[in-house]
Amino acid sequence: MSQFLSERFLVAQIALGIILGVALAVIWPSLAVHTELFGSLFVAALKAAAPLLVFVLVMDAVANHNRAGDARFSPIIWLYLAGTMSAALVALLVSRMWPPEITLLTSSTDLTPPQGLSSVISGLALKVVDNPIKALVSGNFIGVLAWAAALGFALRGVASSTLTALSDVSAAMTQLVRYIIRLAPIGIFGLVAATTAKTGAAALLQYGHLIGLLLLCMVTVALVVNPILVFALTRSNPYPLVLTALRESGVTAFFTRSSAANIPVNLNLCKRLELNPDIYSVSIPLGAAVNMAGAAITITVMTMAAVNTLGIEVSLATALLLCITASLSAGGAAGVAGGSLLLIPLACNLFGISGDVAMQVVAVGFVIGVVQDSAETALNSSTDVVFTAAVSRSFGE
Template identity: 45%
Template sequence: MTPIFAVYKKVPLVLQIVIGLIIGIILAVYCPEPFSFVKGFGELFVKALKSVAPLLVLVLVTSAIAAHQKGSRNQLWKLIIIYFVSTFLAAVTAVATSFIFPTTVNLKTAGPESAAAVSSIADVLSNILVSAVDNPVNALINANYISILVWASALGFMFRNAADTTKRVLEDLASVVTNIVRIVICLAPLGVMGLVYDSIVSQGGIEGLAKYLLVIEVLVAVMAISALIINPFLVFLITRRNPFPLVFNCLVNSAYYAFFTRSSAANIPVNMQLCDKMNVPRSMSSISIPLGATVNMAGAAITVSVLTLTAVASLNGGTLPLDIWTAILLCFMASICACGAGGIAGGSLMLIPLACSLFGIGNDIAMQMVGIGMVIGVVQDSCETALNSSSDALFTIALSKRQQMKEEARIQAVKAASEINS
């Protein structure tokens, strides 16, 4: 087995995942019944990532704050602003695209009600506050990252006054959990094979998505614009350098995993590993990555905007009777509420009734759009998560590079001044 394992290790992980993807598609399309056990690989992989991610966030954030480095707080506030700007621009793009290419679906005049729907922005903000003060053990069990961040921050600030040996224990614990994550990530090829197999089989084949093809095309197109135009533009403003090498690096090493796991939480370890490779200080990435997984939701804002305007167009004969102020209000609402999507059962889809209420659309119609969102979720949710999660790493790395460039410029200036004085 040793020679086989040695060859396996030489194959790049991305190529291993591609092979697993191809095998999963072939098994799902041509012989799904004999290989039904394959989907278990995907379930185990995602379960493992989701299980280790809360503990990883807790120990990394606690360790990072305990060993606080000067200046990291200012960078965090800049990152939060970038997260919101990115999300708002994504919502604006979604609304503009829906105006140019309005999409419609067949809606019934009556449908099932749902008590899980969000009815106001106050509900979203209340949900965030309640989540923040959750029991820490319960937060770890349920992967409540808002509460985990609060408790980790509190513990980190308390440990700042602890002995150096205690801080060293925290660093060692963070290192141990990180190594466990690396082992789990090595199972990604089998996990991807199981996930793609399950996605195709559960939808009855590729044909199951055909009747919503136009909606899917608009959603994917807007997310692609956000990933390949809006995000590079923001990265250029941050670094003043060609953004595309960094953008494509994040798409390959972060979005790729997030697309198949369909979980920003499960992709936190992947983003942390990518930030380590790009020399981002742990004091920054250990806070910004889990925070981004909670509040950086450009994909969610796109989903809410597009599906809401699809409902409006469907009820108005394919037209959008929408004034500019209502459009702007929709963009802001989608952006703010998307930040709370991670704490709501059903994620971004359960924010659709709130957005629909702007146009006087009842909950019965809105919940039909939620159902449609669940049907196309195999594509919509995958692309949404890929955009959300890869953006976390992208903006974190970009801001870190900017800080590094400033530090290099400062050192060069000091050297130049020393040479002049000498």
């Protein structure tokens, strides 16, 4: 029993937590609702620790950086771009093969989507120069990365004792986060029990076709597209890595529904995979901010659902433009309140769909969000590990 409780059986403990959570929701739903506190505390702890962890790790990595690692970041960025664009193309093809339609809602929402792609890009640029304290408090990882890298460069050339102390702080912060991750089985038990008790399946059945398409696209990207990209880079069997990332990163991301909260989990997994910390300490938080294959899928499928419902013809040129728009705007999903769903009106504008109708599509997205957002986050977060490991191993590390 003591062996099962050890850290190396964490995935099995999480699986047990999921089973117990579902069982409690079915047997005693009134009690299951109250277990949400466990999940909320776990996610809140991860979200609180993640920005500080990223700040310390990136600052340490840059200050003690080996310049030979510079060449490794270019392939990671290209993989992030290729993965997101490929995801949008997959979503477009699946939506053309099995056209989704939705029943537009009459309810309105007070949410405000971005007015154009330029506003998304300018918003991201402003987050780079955000107040560093504000960036840490609000979880603005673009700003955290920028300030940590700048301070790391400023610390180069200081006394070796200072750099050693910085590395010690980094190690201590990593250990603290490992303590939090050990609480994952309890936290996920609470999340699963409360979510299952409150939502059930009835609210999702009417949107089964749309949910099915979204999940099909995300599974295709995770198990077909990503392995192809990894094989092209490493020339080795990609599935052991892909399945490990899905099992140990994707599962926790699915239930926490937060790429930011899953950063410590991914960093811990990269450490256990014995990857280069100079690479993953930067690539993992960067991926959580800009590697958004799941968001590109959501934007494309939901937009195509609106187009099909309204009977709008889609030309090849417009379809390709939709993929490009979804890919570029997906990188801004983390910086927009409401995530990828609020970027749907931006894509709908390509087809002349009014803002009122587009926001009704967003409302449908929130109805299925318990599945859509979970699967999207699982794909995004696990892909960060897959691409980081692929690049690291392509350099023989």
